[in-house]
Amino acid sequence: MKAVLALADGRIFTGKSFGATGEALGEVVFNTAMSGYQEVLTDPSYKGQMVTMTYTQIGNTGINSEDIESRGLFLSGFIVKEYQDCYSNWRATMSLDAYLKENSIVAIHGIDTRALTRHLRDHGAQNGIISTIDFDPASLLRKVRAQPSMAGLDLASGVSCEKPYQWNEGTWQLGSGYPQVDSSQLKYKVVAYDFGIKYNILRCLVDAGCDVTVVPATFPAEAVLAMNPDGIFFSNGPGDPEPVLAAQEIIRAFVGKKPIFGICLGHQLMGLALGGRTMKLPFGNHGSNLPVVDHATGKVEITAQNHGFCVDLDSVAEICELAHENLNDQTVEGIRHKSLPIFSVQHHPEASPGPHDSQYLFGRFVELMEKERATA
Incomplete structure (x- = not known):
C-alpha cells in the first residue's frame, strides 16, 4: 500500500505503508542507533514525534515481550528505509508490522532515509505527516502546517x-x-x-x-x-x-x-x-x-x-x-x-x-x- 511523508517545508517522500493505516502527525527526527528499535518505539520521550531510523534494515529481529521500556507506544509515527517482515530471533513473538498495527502506529518504508536525515540535519527537525489515505501535496501541507510546534507544550x-x-x-x-x-x-x-x-x-x-x-x-x-x-x-x-x-x-x-x-x-x-x-x-x-x-x-x-x-x-x-x-x-x-x-x-x-x-x-x-x- 502506498504511503506519503510530507514535511512542513514542502519536502515530500513517497514510499510504502506498514503498521497501521491512516494518518499521523508529529515532529520528524532521526535516530542513529543500529539496533534496539523495540526500545526506541517504547521510549515515552518520543511522544509527539515521528522517528526516522538511519540504519537501513529494520524489523529483522521481530518483537519480543522483554525489550520494552514503558507501558505502551507514545511516538506518532515510524519511518524506515527497508522494513523486514521476515524476522528471526529466539525471543521474538510477532513481527514489527503486527506490533505497530496492534498499537495503531502509522509507519512508512521504502523512502530514502539518508536524504531525509540530511534534510533534517540541514534544515532542522520539523513537523511532518505520514498518510496512507491522502496523497494530495497541498492537502497534506495544510494539515502539517496547522500542527503546533513541540516548543511550549507540556508533554x-x-x-x-x-x-x-x-x-x-x-x-x-x-x-x-x-x-x-x-x-x-x-x-x-x-x-x-x-x-x-x-x-x-x-x-x-x-x-x-x-x-x-x-x-x-x-x-x-x-x-x-x-x-x-x-x-x-x-x-x-x-x-x-x-x-x-x-x-x-x-x-x-x-x-x-x-x-x-x-x-x-x-x-x-x-x-x-x-x-x-x-x-x-x-x-x-x-x-x-x-x-x-x-x-x-x-x-x-x-x-x-x-x-x-x-x-x-x-x-x-x-x-x-x-x-x-x-x-x-x-x-x-x-x-x-x-x-x-x-x-x-x-x-x-x-x-x-x-x-x-x-x-x-x-x-x-x-x-x-x-x-x-x-x-x-
Missing part, C-alpha cells in the same frame, strides 16, 4: 504514571530474565519522579541497591519528604522542559534537603529549577553512538541520547559546573552543583538501547546518598 504530563508504585526488578540476566529483588536486600530508599521514565532506569537503580518508589510528575514534594527517602530521582521524558512548571517547583523543594539525580528531561528541569535556561536544538541528538567526555576523569564515553532541548551552561555557571560535554556539538551533557549533592546528565546511562559506558553514574548517586547518611 510529560501525558506519559507519567497516575499513582505511585513500587519497583523491584533488576536488569535482564541471560538464562533467568529480569530478577525480582526483595526490598530487604535494597539499602537505599529512592523516590523516582516519572516524566516518562524508561524501565531500564528503574532496573539500574535496583541493581545499584535502591528500593524505588515511582511517583507521578506532579506528586507533592511534602508527601515525598514525609517518606524520608535517601535520594530523589527525576526521569527522562518528552518535549520542552520550560512549560513543565510544577516539576520545577517540586525540584526546588528538594534542593538542599536530599541528594538529587536527574536524567534527560529531569536534567533540563534541574537546570531550570536552579535558575537556568534551556534552548531547542536544531535537530536534537537521538541515537546510541554519541561521544561524551566526563570532565571529572577526562574519559570519553559512547552514550545513548534522546533529546531536542539542552541546558544553557552560562545560565547556571554560578552554582553548577560542567560535568559532561557532548563532543559532537559541544552542548551540555551533565552538570554538578558546586556545593550540594545534586547532579544530572542529558544522556541515558541506562542505555537500552546502547552502550553501558555511563552506568557508573548510578553508583555516583549511591555514593552521594551514602555520604549524606554518614553526615546526617
Whole structure:
C-alpha cells in the first residue's frame, strides 16, 4: 500500500505503508542507533514525534515481550528505509508490522532515509505527516502546517504514571530474565519522579541497591519528604522542559534537603529549577553512538541520547559546573552543583538501547546518598 511523508517545508517522500493505516502527525527526527528499535518505539520521550531510523534494515529481529521500556507506544509515527517482515530471533513473538498495527502506529518504508536525515540535519527537525489515505501535496501541507510546534507544550504530563508504585526488578540476566529483588536486600530508599521514565532506569537503580518508589510528575514534594527517602530521582521524558512548571517547583523543594539525580528531561528541569535556561536544538541528538567526555576523569564515553532541548551552561555557571560535554556539538551533557549533592546528565546511562559506558553514574548517586547518611 502506498504511503506519503510530507514535511512542513514542502519536502515530500513517497514510499510504502506498514503498521497501521491512516494518518499521523508529529515532529520528524532521526535516530542513529543500529539496533534496539523495540526500545526506541517504547521510549515515552518520543511522544509527539515521528522517528526516522538511519540504519537501513529494520524489523529483522521481530518483537519480543522483554525489550520494552514503558507501558505502551507514545511516538506518532515510524519511518524506515527497508522494513523486514521476515524476522528471526529466539525471543521474538510477532513481527514489527503486527506490533505497530496492534498499537495503531502509522509507519512508512521504502523512502530514502539518508536524504531525509540530511534534510533534517540541514534544515532542522520539523513537523511532518505520514498518510496512507491522502496523497494530495497541498492537502497534506495544510494539515502539517496547522500542527503546533513541540516548543511550549507540556508533554510529560501525558506519559507519567497516575499513582505511585513500587519497583523491584533488576536488569535482564541471560538464562533467568529480569530478577525480582526483595526490598530487604535494597539499602537505599529512592523516590523516582516519572516524566516518562524508561524501565531500564528503574532496573539500574535496583541493581545499584535502591528500593524505588515511582511517583507521578506532579506528586507533592511534602508527601515525598514525609517518606524520608535517601535520594530523589527525576526521569527522562518528552518535549520542552520550560512549560513543565510544577516539576520545577517540586525540584526546588528538594534542593538542599536530599541528594538529587536527574536524567534527560529531569536534567533540563534541574537546570531550570536552579535558575537556568534551556534552548531547542536544531535537530536534537537521538541515537546510541554519541561521544561524551566526563570532565571529572577526562574519559570519553559512547552514550545513548534522546533529546531536542539542552541546558544553557552560562545560565547556571554560578552554582553548577560542567560535568559532561557532548563532543559532537559541544552542548551540555551533565552538570554538578558546586556545593550540594545534586547532579544530572542529558544522556541515558541506562542505555537500552546502547552502550553501558555511563552506568557508573548510578553508583555516583549511591555514593552521594551514602555520604549524606554518614553526615546526617
